[in-house]
Amino acid sequence: MRPLVLAVGKPRICAQEIEGYARRLRVAGLGLGFVRKREELFTRSQGMRRVVLDERGRLFTTLGLARFLKGWEGERVAFLVADADGFGEEDRERADLLLSLSPLTLQHELALLVLLEQLYRIHTLWAGHPYHR
Secondary structure: OEEEEEEEOOOOOOHHHHHHHHHHHHOOOOEEEEEOOHHHHHHHOOOOEEEEEEEEEEEOOHHHHHHHHHOOOOOEEEEEEOOOOOOOHHHHHOOOEEEEOOOOOOOHHHHHHHHHHHHHHHHHHHHOOOOOO
């Protein structure tokens, strides 16, 4: 899996932490990009599997998500994070997976940080690194 994380707007709240995980994940081929409008998420992710973060999405454990994503090995996968307004029904219909990170509603920058941490955790799990215990 070659992940691309796209988010609406540049982070302000968790910017340093987000950049820290993005740096760690570049080794795994992660791309991180920011767009101005939600529609740009879908333009930039054309031809890729799309994982749309949405509170109505499927909940996974870390190991469950790692197993699920392993099935997309070798494919380009775009993880899409909306702004404070979230995604509409049309956006959700364009997803290959609706993913919920928590039953709680998360502020969008915090959701981006949690997503990056989980992708890093999954990468280290696949690599046999002790980060995931």
